[in-house]
Amino acid sequence: MTNTDIDADRLQDINAFEGSxxxxxxxxxxxxxxxxxxxxxxxxxxxxxxxxxxxSRSPVAxxxxxxxxEGLVDVIPQSGTRVAYFxxxxxxxxxxxxxxxxxxxxxxxASDRTEDQFAQIxxxxxxxxxxIEDGDILGFYQADEAFHELLMLFTGYPRLKAVxxxxxxxxxxARMLLLPTPGRAVETLEEHRAIFDAIQNRDPDGAQAALxxxxxxxxxRIEALAKTRPELFQSR
Amino acid sequence: MTNTDIDADRLQDINAFEGSxxxxxxxxxxxxxxxxxxxxxxxxxxxxxxxxxxxSRSPVAxxxxxxxxEGLVDVIPQSGTRVAYFxxxxxxxxxxxxxxxxxxxxxxxASDRTEDQFAQIxxxxxxxxxxIEDGDILGFYQADEAFHELLMLFTGYPRLKAVxxxxxxxxxxARMLLLPTPGRAVETLEEHRAIFDAIQNRDPDGAQAALxxxxxxxxxRIEALAKTRPELFQSR
DNA sequence: TCTTGTCAACTAACATGTTAGTCGACAAGA
DNA sequence: TCTTGTCGACTAACATGTTAGTTGACAAGA
Numbered sequence: 001m002t003n004t005d006i007d008a009d010r011l012q013d014i015n016a017f018e019g020s021x022x023x024x025x026x027x028x029x030x031x032x033x034x035x036x037x038x039x040x041x042x043x044x045x046x047x048x049x050x051x052x053x054x055x056s057r058s059p060v061a062x063x064x065x066x067x068x069x070e071g072l073v074d075v076i077p078q079s080g081t082r083v084a085y086f087x088x089x090x091x092x093x094x095x096x097x098x099x100x101x102x103x104x105x106x107x108x109x110a111s112d113r114t115e116d117q118f119a120q121i122x123x124x125x126x127x128x129x130x131x132i133e134d135g136d137i138l139g140f141y142q143a144d145e146a147f148h149e150l151l152m153l154f155t156g157y158p159r160l161k162a163v164x165x166x167x168x169x170x171x172x173x174a175r176m177l178l179l180p181t182p183g184r185a186v187e188t189l190e191e192h193r194a195i196f197d198a199i200q201n202r203d204p205d206g207a208q209a210a211l212x213x214x215x216x217x218x219x220x221r222i223e224a225l226a227k228t229r230p231e232l233f234q235s236r
Numbered sequence: 237m238t239n240t241d242i243d244a245d246r247l248q249d250i251n252a253f254e255g256s257x258x259x260x261x262x263x264x265x266x267x268x269x270x271x272x273x274x275x276x277x278x279x280x281x282x283x284x285x286x287x288x289x290x291x292s293r294s295p296v297a298x299x300x301x302x303x304x305x306e307g308l309v310d311v312i313p314q315s316g317t318r319v320a321y322f323x324x325x326x327x328x329x330x331x332x333x334x335x336x337x338x339x340x341x342x343x344x345x346a347s348d349r350t351e352d353q354f355a356q357i358x359x360x361x362x363x364x365x366x367x368i369e370d371g372d373i374l375g376f377y378q379a380d381e382a383f384h385e386l387l388m389l390f391t392g393y394p395r396l397k398a399v400x401x402x403x404x405x406x407x408x409x410a411r412m413l414l415l416p417t418p419g420r421a422v423e424t425l426e427e428h429r430a431i432f433d434a435i436q437n438r439d440p441d442g443a444q445a446a447l448x449x450x451x452x453x454x455x456x457r458i459e460a461l462a463k464t465r466p467e468l469f470q471s472r
Numbered sequence: 473t474c475t476t477g478t479c480a481a482c483t484a485a486c487a488t489g490t491t492a493g494t495c496g497a498c499a500a501g502a
Numbered sequence: 503t504c505t506t507g508t509c510g511a512c513t514a515a516c517a518t519g520t521t522a523g524t525t526g527a528c529a530a531g532a
Contacts (some may be wrong), residue, residue, distance in 0.1 A: 020514095079523085315495065
C-alpha cells in the first residue's frame, strides 16, 4: 500500500455547478474522479478540500457520503477516504445493469415511439454521420451519448436516465481509459444504425438484438485494460 | 392542502437496527414510511424525531437526505419535509425498472445456474408450496420475496438486489395496500412454477416470458388502488 | 534484524450554534 | 366578505465544536 498519495487542489471552481453547496461539491468531486484527475487509491482529505473550495466540512462530508454510496470512494470509518480502485467485478455488474435497463428501454421505444420522437432520433443519427464525415471524434462521442439518452428519455420514465447513469458510473470511468479512434467510431455508427432501423420498423426484438450486439462491444475492450493498466485495478 | 398533519412518535426503537446512528435513523424512518405508519402528505419534523430517538440533528438530517434521494419524502428547502404521496407515474416507472432488472437476471440465471443454485431455488419452491398448503399467507409472502431475491443473488452481481429494491421502493410501498388473499397466493405459486420450470430446462427465453407474465399481474392491481384510495395519490 | 508498545496526529461521526428564507396567522383596510 | 401587508414561528442549510477510534512513526527491548 505504498500508493497513499494525497490529492492536490486540481478541482474545478465550485461555481461551475449549481445547486446547494453540498451539490456543487459533490459534482466537482465526482467530475474529478470520473475524469481520472483523482486517481484510484488516492486519499481524499477533507481539510484541504474545504480550504480549496472555501466551504465548511458539512457540505464536503455530505458530498463524500454520496460518492461512497455510489462506490466511487471507499470510506474507512474513523480513518480515511480514498478514491476507489477499478474493479472488474463492479464494471461487469455495471455493464450488466445498464444493458438490462437499455434493453427494456429500446424495446419500449421501438413499440411505442411517436413520429416526433422518431424524427429526433433520425436527426441525431444524421448528426452522428456528419460528425464522422468531419472526423470530429469528440463530437461523435457526445452525439453517441445523446443517442443513448434519447432512447431512455423517450420511454417517458424520467428517472431512468439517472438510474442508468448511477449503476454504470464505474463503466463510465473505465471508458475514460479507452482512447476513441476513428475506426471504432465508424463501427459504432453502424451499430447505432442497426438499432435505428429496428426502431423505424417498430421491431422491438430486432432493436434489442442490435442493442445487445452494440453494448457487447464494450466489455472486451475494458477487460483488456485490466492487463494493460493493472495498477488501477489493484487490491480491493 | 388541509392535510398538513404532524407526525407522532410512532417510530421503532432505534436500536432495532445496526450501523451508524444515521443509518439507524434512516432505516427506522424508511420502515415507518414503507409500512404506511407515516402516511403520504404528513409533515416530518426534525425536532420531535431527534427528541424521540435521542439523537442530534446531524444523523436525522442525513437520513432525511437519503429518503429524499429515494423519493420517499419531498423536501421543500427552507420550509419543510413531507412524506411523498403515491404517484402512478413513479410506480409505473419503478415497476418498469424492476422488471427490466429481473428479466435480465432470470435470463442469466436460467443460462448459467449451477446445480447447487437450482437446488436452492427448488427448496424455496417446495417451501412456497408447503406454506400455501398450510394457508400461511404471510409466510408465503416472505417466501415469495425470497424467491425473487434468490434469482437476483444467483446472477453473482451483489449490487443488483439493492438496485432493484431502490428503484421499486414506491412499488413496495404500494403493495402494502394490497391485502394478500389465498386465491392470489395460489396464482402466484403457479406463475413462480412456470419460471422455475424454465430455469430447470435452462430456457432463458421461456423464463423471461414467464417472469414477464408474473410481474404483469401486479400493476393492474395497483392501478385499481388509485381509484379506491385517491386521497393517497393526491396532488403531486 | 525483528518485535512490541507507546504516543501523537489524523479522521469520521456526532453535537451544537448560526443564518437566511418560507409560511401561515392575523389584523388593518376596502 | 375579500384583499393585502406585517410579523413571528419554524425550517433547511451551513458553520463550528467535540469525541472516540484508527493509523503509522518511532523508540525500546529481544
